[in-house]
Amino acid sequence: MKAINSIKGTGKLEWFLAALIAITLLNTFLGEQFASTTLVCILIAMTVTYKGLIVIDHFMELKGANKNLRFLMKCYFVIFPSLIIVSAFY
């Protein structure tokens, strides 16, 4: 029953896909139109983290699954986007 409900509620997945594509286009627009200022780098890093978390929680289905694996995956998408921000100060 739970699985059937999840199929009926897959509108969520479509919304997440639309959000991911929209964020990708926004990132590209920022990169193309503006020099990589610190603000642009922070925006891009935040959107990368957000995209990663959506895929981890909703496509990979780690939300509500093994908390250690979820923690590791989330750490990955905090550490490397943070390095993007750090690299803005080079």
Add this chain to the structure above:
Amino acid sequence: MKTPPINTSLGIFPKSWSEESAGRIPGNIPIWVGILSELTEFALFFVAYFIAKFYYPDIFSQGPQHLHTSLGVANTVVLLTSSYFMAKAMSFIRINNRIKCERYLWLAFSCGCIYLIIKTWEFHWNTLQGFSANTNEFFTVYYYMTFNHFIHVGWASCAILWVIFRLRRGAYSAQDSSGLEALAVYWHMIDLMWILIFPLVYVLR
């Protein structure tokens, strides 16, 4: 004589990592060993990128301007869509709808093929522009990262074909879909790596 229970944890993780203590593991333990290994490999590439960018900021600032950004965007959209198809395939096997599950697996496989075609075209386009892995430090890192990712998409696409073959033989059902789920989480991992690679080589100037 009693047969001992099969040890599915491989005995390499602490007890606190067990499914009883930490929650369900999507797929199976071996695929997560593979995924964590791959994440470590890509982490080394990302660290190399940031170190190289620190030493050659001008080259890394100009590098993305020489790339075909539209092809990078197209590949990002294709991979995100493939992840969506894979998630749909998982949701349909959970209600024992093998036909729709297979349909979405074929769609995910098609996305993998489209990605490979676009990437091959991009490599060819780079060559026509006179760029190669030896052009400068940016292109060395670019080729290391993207070609490595290309190979991952290639073999994961082959894995989709194998899973479709197994699905047709009735190997997966709502009760036992761990093999299919293992492929799904691996595929999502590949998508995740591209989510990081894309801004590093195409967007950040």
